[in-house]
Amino acid sequence: MGASSRSLAEDHARYIVRFKSSSLSATAPTSPSSVQFLTASKVERVLPLDNSVVVMLSASERDAYVARPDVESVEVDAKVTAFFAPNDTSYSEQYALSGPYGIRAPLAWDITRGSPSKIVAVVDSGVDFTHEDLQESLWSNPGEIAANGLDDDGNGYVDDIRGYDFGSDAGDSDPTDENGHGTHVAGIVAATGNNALGVIGVAWNTMVVPVKCLDDQGNGYISYLVNALDYVVALKDQGHPIAVVNMSLGTNQQSDALERAVGRVASRGILLVTAAGNNYGQNNDAVPSYPANSTSESVLSVAATTSSGSLAGFSNYGPQTVDLAAPGADILSTVPPLLRGASYEYIDGTSMSAPVVSGVAALVAAANPDATSTLLRDIILSTVRPLSTLKGKVVSGGIVDAYSAAAVGLASRKRYRVYGTVKRRSRGVGRVTITLRLATGPTYRKSVITSSSGRYAFKDVPAGTYTLKATRPGVSFASSSRRITIGRSRAVSFTAR
Numbered sequence: 001m002g003a004s005s006r007s008l009a010e011d012h013a014r015y016i017v018r019f020k021s022s023s024l025s026a027t028a029p030t031s032p033s034s035v036q037f038l039t040a041s042k043v044e045r046v047l048p049l050d051n052s053v054v055v056m057l058s059a060s061e062r063d064a065y066v067a068r069p070d071v072e073s074v075e076v077d078a079k080v081t082a083f084f085a086p087n088d089t090s091y092s093e094q095y096a097l098s099g100p101y102g103i104r105a106p107l108a109w110d111i112t113r114g115s116p117s118k119i120v121a122v123v124d125s126g127v128d129f130t131h132e133d134l135q136e137s138l139w140s141n142p143g144e145i146a147a148n149g150l151d152d153d154g155n156g157y158v159d160d161i162r163g164y165d166f167g168s169d170a171g172d173s174d175p176t177d178e179n180g181h182g183t184h185v186a187g188i189v190a191a192t193g194n195n196a197l198g199v200i201g202v203a204w205n206t207m208v209v210p211v212k213c214l215d216d217q218g219n220g221y222i223s224y225l226v227n228a229l230d231y232v233v234a235l236k237d238q239g240h241p242i243a244v245v246n247m248s249l250g251t252n253q254q255s256d257a258l259e260r261a262v263g264r265v266a267s268r269g270i271l272l273v274t275a276a277g278n279n280y281g282q283n284n285d286a287v288p289s290y291p292a293n294s295t296s297e298s299v300l301s302v303a304a305t306t307s308s309g310s311l312a313g314f315s316n317y318g319p320q321t322v323d324l325a326a327p328g329a330d331i332l333s334t335v336p337p338l339l340r341g342a343s344y345e346y347i348d349g350t351s352m353s354a355p356v357v358s359g360v361a362a363l364v365a366a367a368n369p370d371a372t373s374t375l376l377r378d379i380i381l382s383t384v385r386p387l388s389t390l391k392g393k394v395v396s397g398g399i400v401d402a403y404s405a406a407a408v409g410l411a412s413r414k415r416y417r418v419y420g421t422v423k424r425r426s427r428g429v430g431r432v433t434i435t436l437r438l439a440t441g442p443t444y445r446k447s448v449i450t451s452s453s454g455r456y457a458f459k460d461v462p463a464g465t466y467t468l469k470a471t472r473p474g475v476s477f478a479s480s481s482r483r484i485t486i487g488r489s490r491a492v493s494f495t496a497r
């Protein structure tokens with residue numbers, strides 16, 4: 001806008017105002033007008049679990065809120081956008097599942113195809129409920145009666161029979177996709193398999209709950225996302241078995257409100273899978289993207305690879321902050337035919353690579369129903385398939401491997417400790433890297449570095465036959481590599497020469 005368009009009044013912007021007292025918790029999440037003490041400013045929405053409201057404020061009004069004794073903090077409610085990348089010429093198959101640089105999904109499906117008692121929450125633009133290839137995969141709320149204006153199951157949301165829509169300031173119980181992004185993401189996770197139609201999702205027996213926070217343009221606000229994540233918390237607290245939240249979206253704006261919402265989801269034992277972003281080669285270590293760069297241990301950040309196994313040109317990376325990669329270029333999945341003119345479309349983006357990982361997480365959760373989010377994360381990262389193209393680009397240096405993750409997930413129903421000491425015949429051996437690798441079958445590799453006293457430990461090691469190796473440049477060991485079978489916890493020690 002030019003200078004001539006500057007309005008008489010000050011420009012207003014969206015802010016998240018957090019209060020010190022718990023005075024907001026008594027208000028219904030769906031009735032912002034019930035917050036009486038903010039009459040000077042229109043309350044756009046309420047974030048009840050965060051004790052926060054969203055209000056439109058001028059700079060001077062913002063300062064007045066900051067100065068209020070009952071206000072904890074005021075932060076910008078920045079825009080959150082879907083991580084689309086422009087579509088490109090498409091290939092005629094789902095290389096992501098079975099191609100040379102795919103995730104070995106058919107082998108994984110011999111172990112598990114996911115489970116209807118494991119739910120993936122797709123926090124996105126909603127879903128097309130009429131799509132022919134998603135019919136078997138959409139969660140419905142057994143405790144809720146449709147369209148009677150009542151919150152029958154008492155979870156705080158009226159008529160939420162199939163998710164909820166936070167993608168506008170009003171909010172309602174209809175998370176129908178008006179953009180197409182969420183439907184594409186949902187199909188990557190769980191499009192129905194073996195039905196002679198369209199495509200197959202990575203975990204095609206799992207269930208998807210759409211939680212809408214992006215509008216018809218694929219845009220929302222941090223506050224929409226916070227509401228969406230808190231809806232996931234409400235479902236989980238009511239006993240719905242949500243294992244994974246997929247977030248193929250983000251913003252460059254750091255937000256404490258978003259970080260706290262991520263923390264609430266994580267505290268429920270749910271894994272959060274996020275897209276690293278599509279800023280064409282941006283290093284997230286230097287320029288963070290949120291929620292991908294969340295400090296929570298329960299958040300995985302995913303870059304995108306192509307059908308030839310290279311890092312996609314549009315994909316962000318981050319040797320410290322992006323955990324792994326997954327196929328994300330030219331991904332064929334479901335879209336709403338009334339919006340897009342076809343039922344299936346090829347789309348590019350880290351938005352497409354994140355749900356590949358979410359699908360794999362759902363497979364692992366089905367293979368080991370007792371797995372915590374910590375174990376899911378550990379298994380996914382320990383079983384990546386290393387690619388030279390990803391070395392120094394993502395923390396794990398590889399792409400997600402559905403087969404290895406599902407196989408190790410199954411084995412992880414029984415887990416053991418492998419621990420020991422590196423003994424020193426000479427002084428000053430220093431820290432030694434101990435690497436544990438499955439000797440046969442699935443890819444599995446973990447490393448730890450010994451403590452200053454020479455000790456190491458791996459916990460949660462699934463049953464199997466492993467190679468255990470000690471390495472340190474310039475140091476030789478009496479026996480640096482051991483083949484061990486783990487069916488109980490055991491100590492293995494090394495001796496440096």
Ligand SMILES: [Ca+2]
Binds near residue numbers: 144153159
């Ligand atoms: Ca309800």
Ligand SMILES: [Ca+2]
Binds near residue numbers: 149159
């Ligand atoms: Ca109802």
Ligand SMILES: [Ca+2]
Binds near residue numbers: 193194195196197199
């Ligand atoms: Ca299908």
